[in-house]
Structures are given as C-alpha cells and as structure tokens.
Amino acid sequence: MVRPTMEDVAKRAGVSRALVSLVMRGSPKVSEQRRGAVLRAAEELGYSPHAMARSLASRTSTVLGVMVSDLHNAFFAEVVDGLDAVAREQGFELIINTGGRSPARERRALDSLLSFRPAGLALLSPVVPTAAISNAADHLPIVLVARSSRVSGVDTVNDDGEQGVGLAVDHLVSLGHRDVVHLDGGEGSQSGPRRRGFVNAMAKHGLEPRVVASEYTDAAGARAVQELHRGGRMPTAVISCNDFNAVGAISALEEAGYRVPEDVSVVGYDNTSLAALRHVSLTTVDQPRNEIGRLAAEALLQRVRGERTEPVRHLLHPSLVVRNTTAAPGGPS
Amino acid sequence: MVRPTMEDVAKRAGVSRALVSLVMRGSPKVSEQRRGAVLRAAEELGYSPHAMARSLASRTSTVLGVMVSDLHNAFFAEVVDGLDAVAREQGFELIINTGGRSPARERRALDSLLSFRPAGLALLSPVVPTAAISNAADHLPIVLVARSSRVSGVDTVNDDGEQGVGLAVDHLVSLGHRDVVHLDGGEGSQSGPRRRGFVNAMAKHGLEPRVVASEYTDAAGARAVQELHRGGRMPTAVISCNDFNAVGAISALEEAGYRVPEDVSVVGYDNTSLAALRHVSLTTVDQPRNEIGRLAAEALLQRVRGERTEPVRHLLHPSLVVRNTTAAPGGPS
DNA sequence: CTACAGCATTGGAGCGCTCCAACCAATAGA
DNA sequence: TCTATTGGTTGGAGCGCTCCAATGCTGTAG
Secondary structure (H helix, E strand, O other): OOOOOHHHHHHHHOOOHHHHHHHHOOOOOOOHHHHHHHHHHHHHHOOOOOHHHHHHHHOOOOEEEEEEOOOOOHHHHHHHHHHHHHHHHOOOEEEEEEOOOOHHHHHHHHHHHHOOOOOEEEEEOOOOOHHHHHHHHOOOOEEEEOOOOOOOOOEEEEEOHHHHHHHHHHHHHHHOOOOEEEEEOOOOOOHHHHHHHHHHHHHHOOOOOEEEEOOOOHHHHHHHHHHHHHHOOOOOEEEEOOHHHHHHHHHHHHHOOOOOOOOOEEEEEEOOHHHHOOOOOOEEEEOOHHHHHHHHHHHHHHHHOOOOOOOOEEEEOOEEEOOOOOOOOOOOO | OOOOOHHHHHHHHOOOHHHHHHHHOOOOOOOHHHHHHHHHHHHHHOOOOOHHHHHHHHOOOOEEEEEEOOOOOHHHHHHHHHHHHHHHHOOOEEEEEEOOOOHHHHHHHHHHHHOOOOOEEEEEOOOOOHHHHHHHHOOOOEEEEOOOOOOOOOEEEEEOHHHHHHHHHHHHHHHOOOOEEEEEOOOOOOHHHHHHHHHHHHHHOOOOOEEEEOOOOHHHHHHHHHHHHHHOOOOOEEEEOOHHHHHHHHHHHHHOOOOOOOOOEEEEEEOOHHHHOOOOOOEEEEOOHHHHHHHHHHHHHHHHOOOOOOOOEEEEOOEEEOOOOOOOOOOOO
C-alpha cells in the first residue's frame, strides 16, 4: 500500500532527489545518461508523482475545478467534454464536483473544490448566490457557464437564447404560421432570454406573441397543451422552452387528437440526444455545447496565465435543426 | 489572491499554529474560550483549510475518486448520487473524472485521480484493461461498478442482468407471448448476462429463444427490426438490450406499419428518464441505481477503515416497470 | 598555469498542514 | 505539603515535493 517517493527513486538511481525532480518535470538540463537512469529506477519502483505535494511545493496548480449543477443533464456532459479537451491540450486536469441543484450542496461542492486550490473554477449553471461566487473570484479565476451574471472579474459563456428562439420563430413564420405559442420555462435559468426572443421576433413579424407559463419538464409541457386544448385556442405552432417540454407537448397533442406536424408544429430547445431519436425527430435549437466548454476553458486559462484581467462575456450563436415536427400549417396530411 | 494560512490565524488569535489545527479538526480538548477566538480570527481572515496540505501531512485522505466512463449516460449520474450521499454522510468528498469510453483517456483519468492519492476509487463501467485495475488495487481500495471482473482484492457492484431479462420474459409469457426476440447488445458491458437471462428464461418456459445481433443505440434497434420485417418473421414481442435500442425498435415498427403494443410488445432495459417520458412510456427493467452507488461507497469505506479485506461481490435485484409498450399478443386494438 | 565561463548536479529551506512528545498550570490524592 | 494526574497548549519534525543558491566539473581563453 505504501508508494515510493522521489527519495526512493533517487537512491535507486544513485542521484539526488533534486535531479529526480528535474527529470520528472522534463527539464532539458539533465544529461541523457542520468535521465535514463532515473526513468529506469522510477519504472522499476512503480513510482508515480504526488500531485498534491507538487502543487504544495510549487504553489501552482494544474487542476481546473468544475462544478456541474446537475449531472443528470446531458447538456453539461458535452460542455465538460469541451472543457476537458482544451484543458488537456494545455497540460491541465479537470476535477468535477456536483451540486445537485441545491444551493446548500452546491456550496459544499464549491468549498470542496476550493480546498484543492485549483488554478481556476468553471461553474456550470450554478444556483449559489452571486455573493459566494464573487467571494471566490477574489482568490482565483472563475468562469460562469449558462448563467449570465454581472459579477465583476468573472467571465461568462452563454448561448444567445434570444437569438435561438428568434430562429425558431422565423422558421415557423416562413412556413406560414401566424398563431404561435411559447411555453415558458418559468424560473429556469435561461427562460428570460428565450421568452424575450419570442416576444421580440413575433413583434418583428407583426404577430401577437402568446406566452403560456410552463416548466422545463415533459409533464409541464403536456399540462400546458392540455390547458390550451381546453381553452379552445390551440395555435398552429408551439415553441417549447426545451426539448423535454416539447416532447411532453407532443404526446399531449397526439392524445388530444392533433397530428404533429400536420395540425400543430412543435419546436424544442437544446438539441439533446432525445431530440435526435428517430422516434422523436424534433425540430429544435442547437447550442454549440462543445464550443461553450472550449471557450470556458480558454477564458480560464488566459486568466491563469495572467494574459488578461478584463472580464469577457461570450454569447454564442445557436442554430436551428429542422427535423420532422414542423411543417406548413394545415400542410401535407 | 493570496490566502491566509493557519499561521496567520494563529497570530491573529494569539495562539499557536498547533492549537488552530486542533480547532479546525474539531478536537474536544480545546477550551471554549480559545476555540471562539480561533474561529473568530479564521472568519475575519476568510481562512479556509488547505485540503492538500492536510492530506500530505496526515498521510490520509478524505477523498474518494470516481471514474465515470461516460458522462453522457444519465445512468451514472444516479450512481454518483448514491456514492455522494454515503460519502458525505461519512465525511468524505468525491472527485470525479471521466474517460469518455476511450481506454487511453481513461488511463489518463485514472492516473490523474491516483495522483491525488484518494482514499479509494470507484470505477463506473471502466474500459481499461484488467491489469491496470489490479495494479492500482495494490495501492488503494477499488470498487468496480457495472463491470463484473474477478480481479482479486477488488469489490464489485452490479445489477443481475440475467434476472432482469428473466423478469421481462416472464412478464411477456404471462401476457401470452410465445414468440419473443432479444435484440442483443453485442460487445456492450452487460450484454452477456442479459442474453443469458433471455435464453435461460425462454428455455424455462419451453420456448425457442431467438436472439438478433444489435447494439446499445436507437439506430441499431431500428435496423434490427427492419431486418426482422424483411425476413418476414416478426415476433409478437421484442426485448431490447437497453432503452435506446427499444425506442429505435419502436419507431421502426411503427414505420413498418406495426402498432405497439397491439401488434408487437417492446421491453427496454435501464429505466432511463427516456422510458418514463409519456411520449415513450416504455415497459422496461429498472436497475436500483442509487442503491448501486450507495453499496459501492460503503464497500469502499469499509476497506478504507480497514474493516474488511475480503472482496464483496454485490449482485442487485432489478425490477420490472410496466408501462404502455407491452400487452397481450393481438390484444385490444 | 590560472581564470572563467558554462553546464550538470546537489543540499537545504520551505510550501501548509498534522502529529507527537514535552510542557505548564490547576486540581486531586496521600 | 508533596507528588500524581488531568486538561490544555506548544514547538519541532516531517509529509513529498519545488526552487534556489551553491558546488563541482569540464573545457576554453588569456
């Protein structure tokens, strides 16, 4: 159970501990002969460096902390992929922690990450109060993903939800729709911009924007549609706040006897793997998730290297993915 | 950017560094008066303990490493929830890393986790070679989840896939089905037991087990069904290797003009959130994911505390969740 | 032959913490 | 009164490493 240290390697190779340290860090000022001897000794002993001791001694860290608010959401998985790719390229590691969408748990997760003294911290859609974030930002670079916040000294990366829903509206209008309803995400983090995008885009086309309160779940989407049905004012198209909501809406529509997309078109948001399933084949708005992760990592690493102190606020362009849940109103049946 | 140390807190509180250390660790042998002074000083300075220095000095760790092979799979999210709950209860933290289903990346992820010298390691469905695992197992406790392996000195937690598929077969047979096909997961980690469970259960009922090669994706499920259709020997029921495969199968069935469940019943495996969507409403086999995580954490912590050295091999009982994709053959239409 | 680079190598201090033996009252027991 | 005992507190060593100043060693120029 006990691991060899540099001292052990040094002894075996017949050199000093400092020389082993140089070899391990790939220093050029070591003779080839010694380097070989050290590497061989390390190999034989099964030595592996102790990251914590290294970081303690060097007062630097090659670790980026990532706080994922919700591991259940595949959206974050792809953001993490992007973060990971960039971090790895530049010699950094990721450690991930999760807050489970509870502010208290998230606080603990944050403390836990901070106690490792990472070089920087990426917070994916955090729910902790802004104060906690700006507090931590005094000590290390922080980038906020999927939460726009005006905390000073903190970078942010978001998709432009306003533009995204705008794309959906344009698409539907160009198909001939004039009566479109938005199922709103309520308290959800990005529902504000999405709703705004809907209202503005409808106004741009001179149409009346109907917004119905809903939530980011399939059950909520179904409920919203049932209410529309009972109210007797079913629109020709629905733009949901996300894919889950859209799928719920579709199943409620079908139960109520509407055909999708012949009678009612439905657009989702996020382009989750769910939307791509052939059984679902949902027209939806795609966020460049991987790109979001990459930009977040780059923002962090720029600060880590001291290349920048001014905050950056990335706002990425979403794109529309047209599948089989949208068509002209009263279209081919 | 520079954080206060114990020394700073000690100076401010007018005590020794050792005393601050005792307070931070919640030792009972500190007078209330001093404790108060120390905590106040720490608060005022914004002190937070340095986990790495602590772990280095104490030669112990309160960190459990978790290697998630695929962050995109929500299955693991719930396992992590279970792990997290138990770890937290017992004063441990989780650090997570991901291997993206690539052996090379997974190896690096493993090394990265090990370099933090965690107290134990949970590997969720790892794809690295057994040798790497048994190697690491010499240095610290390891638990394997969703990968049965006979590595000595390593604990395992799995669901009983054989039993799970058996439940599905029993359910279908009790509905009156006699012609059932299993869409096999191929190389996938748990496809072996699932296929075995199918063959054995069918044999038990005196029925011919038909197995068709497929994969863990919705496209593969659709392809398998299309082949069955072309072959002209469509069964009355299909048991897929997982939920994605089942959803692909359903959509291909509907495209080919079969009604689900009236003409063909479909059963999935995993009870992902996908299965629960009302639009899908898939009959499927549920693994006790949270329980799997809890047992994994407990196995690890038992070893960490030195309470056990014999390996344990948990095999958990799955359960059948009946929804709307199964019915009697040629049933109500 | 000495001086002086230039290079590879080394010992030692120190990162922030824990742990231990030693210490210092204050109290209890004889 | 003197010695044990107890509870609280402390300095110092050391965890595995990095970093720096210093060392020894060549080889070249003066």
